[in-house]
Amino acid sequence: MSLPDITQLNKRFGAADRIAFRAGPGGLPMAALAGPHGSCEVSLYGAHVLAYKPAGQMPVLFVSRKAVYEAGKPIRGGIPVCWPWFGPHPTARSKPAHGFARLLMWSVLTAEYSSQMTDIKLGLTDSEYTRSIWPHTFDLTLRVVLDTTLRVELTTANRDKEPMTITEALHTYLQVRDVAQVSVGGLDGVPYYDSLTDRKHAAQKGNIHIHGETDRVYHDTGSACFVDDPGLGRQIVVAKRNSHSTVVWNPWIEKSRRLPDFGADEYPRMLCVETANAMQAALTLPPGETHTLALSLRAEMKTA
Numbered sequence: 001m002s003l004p005d006i007t008q009l010n011k012r013f014g015a016a017d018r019i020a021f022r023a024g025p026g027g028l029p030m031a032a033l034a035g036p037h038g039s040c041e042v043s044l045y046g047a048h049v050l051a052y053k054p055a056g057q058m059p060v061l062f063v064s065r066k067a068v069y070e071a072g073k074p075i076r077g078g079i080p081v082c083w084p085w086f087g088p089h090p091t092a093r094s095k096p097a098h099g100f101a102r103l104l105m106w107s108v109l110t111a112e113y114s115s116q117m118t119d120i121k122l123g124l125t126d127s128e129y130t131r132s133i134w135p136h137t138f139d140l141t142l143r144v145v146l147d148t149t150l151r152v153e154l155t156t157a158n159r160d161k162e163p164m165t166i167t168e169a170l171h172t173y174l175q176v177r178d179v180a181q182v183s184v185g186g187l188d189g190v191p192y193y194d195s196l197t198d199r200k201h202a203a204q205k206g207n208i209h210i211h212g213e214t215d216r217v218y219h220d221t222g223s224a225c226f227v228d229d230p231g232l233g234r235q236i237v238v239a240k241r242n243s244h245s246t247v248v249w250n251p252w253i254e255k256s257r258r259l260p261d262f263g264a265d266e267y268p269r270m271l272c273v274e275t276a277n278a279m280q281a282a283l284t285l286p287p288g289e290t291h292t293l294a295l296s297l298r299a300e301m302k303t304a
């Protein structure tokens with residue numbers, strides 16, 4: 001995988017203390033964005049948001065200390081882009097879990113800022129490699145907008161002559177103080193599929209509490225999620241647009257031990273609340289059409 005020239009990126013897109021490109025972990029190029037309301041970091045590898053820190057607050061995203069930063073491997077944490085399929089490939093288990101978008105180097109399309117906002121767009125188009133595992137031509141854009149919230153927008157453009165069917169997710173790893181103390185509101189009454197038991201449930205009862213390995217796909221919901229974290233004295237709001245599924249995941253103890261790029265002691269510090277179109281929310285995009293999956297993250301300190 002050829003790495004973009006960081007000096008050229010800074011010449012073309014850099015902007016004083018607002019937009020800077022540098023070699024991140026593993027030497028992978030990343031963009032550091034800053035503004036009056038906070039800062040964030042986006043790896044060009046996978047168009048992967050690695051960090052988001054609102055001004056005066058603790059970081060919002062979790063990244064494992066054992067994360068791997070190597071071509072062809074997913075980064076454990078931040079906001080992985082799962083596309084053009086969510087989860088294992090529906091028929092070919094040899095194909096990468098959660099698709100290939102998070103395993104490829106993206107290019108910088110635009111990088112701009114104003115007094116309140118810093119905004120970068122990354123792009124990925126089909127290649128011989130992608131067409132060998134997914135026979136479609138496409139343009140994929142990831143836009144990250146840093147202002148009083150962090151907005152992440154994944155836009156799929158079907159450049160093919162045939163319709164394309166995708167599932168997708170912005171697989172957000174939130175940083176929490178102790179996941180066993182956290183509650184997640186916004187999904188009360190929503191039906192969900194429990195991936196651990198392969199069972200469908202008619203309705204979530206009240207807020208979600210995590211007391212073991214949890215891996216659920218909530219269906220037919222456009223609702224924001226409210227992650228209440230008493231340990232850090234804050235609530236993280238995960239709002240979304242054009243997403244019909246929300247995935248909630250924590251590996252807990254045993255699964256954590258089986259993940260080579262995740263510390264066995266890290267599961268209390270994280271919770272995935274994922275903005276998705278998964279399972280029956282698969283999207284079929286006609287030729288020439290576009291679709292944008294949008295996420296907005298904000299952290300609100302709880303008054304004492």
Ligand code: TA6
Pocket residue numbers: 074080087097098195215247248249272274
């Ligand atoms: O978050 C839902 C999920 O599909 C879980 O089943 C678990 O596999 C997680 O994603 C992590 O997937 P990854 O491929 O990043 O290890």
